Amino acid sequence: MESNECTRAGQDCSQTEDELVRGDFTTSKLGTKEYWNDAYRRELQTFKDIGDVGEIWFGEESMNRVLRWMEKENVPGDAAILDIGTGNGVLLVELAKSGYTNLTGIDYSAASVELARSVLRTENICNVEIKEVDFLSCTGELGCFDVCIDKGTFDAISLNPENTEEGKACYVQALRGALKENGLFVITSCNWTKEQLLQMFSQGFDFVKELPTPQFQFGGKTGNIVTAIIFKRLH
Template sequence: MAEAGESSHGCENSSDSEEDRCSDNDFETSKLGTREYWEETYQKELDTFTDIGDVGEIWFGEESMSRVLRWMDKAKIPESAAILDIGTGNGAFLVELANHGYRNLTGIDYSPASIQLARQVLQAEDLTDVTVKEMDFLNSQGKLKGFDVCIDKGTFDAISLNPDNTKEGKKLYVQALKAALKDNGFFSITSCNWTKEQLLERFGEGFEFVQELPTPSFKFGGKTGNSVTALIFKRVH
């Protein structure tokens, strides 16, 4: 189990110059963006869970889930809201959402081992009415729609690291998100590779910025910054 603080797992933004930070290719591609990497990772976590019941790492730590849940409480997201967990991984966030009272939950991931692990984790928590599907979000248009809330903790980061067709993948992600969300539906994204300004630009068309969620800050060289960015958007036309 990951520590409760922020995890940097999957964060590979290494650009330094202002020009790099404003470009579409802000960091080197990585194996962290490949399907093979995640299938191997979740197969190991599945084996570990089967052996000792450890669900594995929670992307960005437990605080990242609590942060989104606090926003959902303040935004008065109803317990009946249709919620999509994009790149559900081990399903840990689905468990937290269910324990928080949300009843209409769906998690997707393109890794078969991830989905198998998530199902076992949910079953162990006696949460048999949560839907999990093996699905590539980038090719999901027409298959996912009508969601009130879509949540992403690191999936857009991983897509941005894919060595193949990175630029196209980011465009497909935005298209799939537009198709999945209802009008005025909310999108919560947590990223360690993209700044607030970059995410505002990426999701500038078809989305309205709602708010930035507070994340831990650090000081270095007299400057204050954040290693993780968490934003809320609303789907608009």
């Protein structure tokens, strides 16, 4: 994500809950399906030409952070895991290499799905299911997962210039439908702080922990470059 879309990280956390939920950053083309279709068509062609998988969202450390947490929490190898907005599928590759065998990735971009499948084939990984699915429209269609992972998809939905609030509400509803009771949701965001995420996922989810992420200082305040939160789905 472009750096000017990540300006939320160091904000003043004394804001009211209404201000936190409403947000004050500007919507962007990064929230549109057209943008991501174009981006993944380019990445797909680049992969076909030179084998470059493209951008790793939030960098490799963001993947390693999640993998370390899963190992520490002893998430079993056969746990049903959903990668929401899989992009190039690199997270699924790393999960498979770490021994996880029940993996599904979804994305609403057909080019993303083709790219992810191509990357997985190149890595000789055959036991991962990739689906072309719009998460906001799939309530009840995905089945029950033990773990759902999001690295930037909720951010993109939040940036959509059209129906932004409706999109966020649909996301929460779809997530409840995708997770088993007591299932875990791992979200990494560069647009939302811990306090904002806790408020937006307050209905139907319980806070488990915050994963440590890089910090910065500006104007005497300390903030996080990204926020990584674990939630548990309530009954």
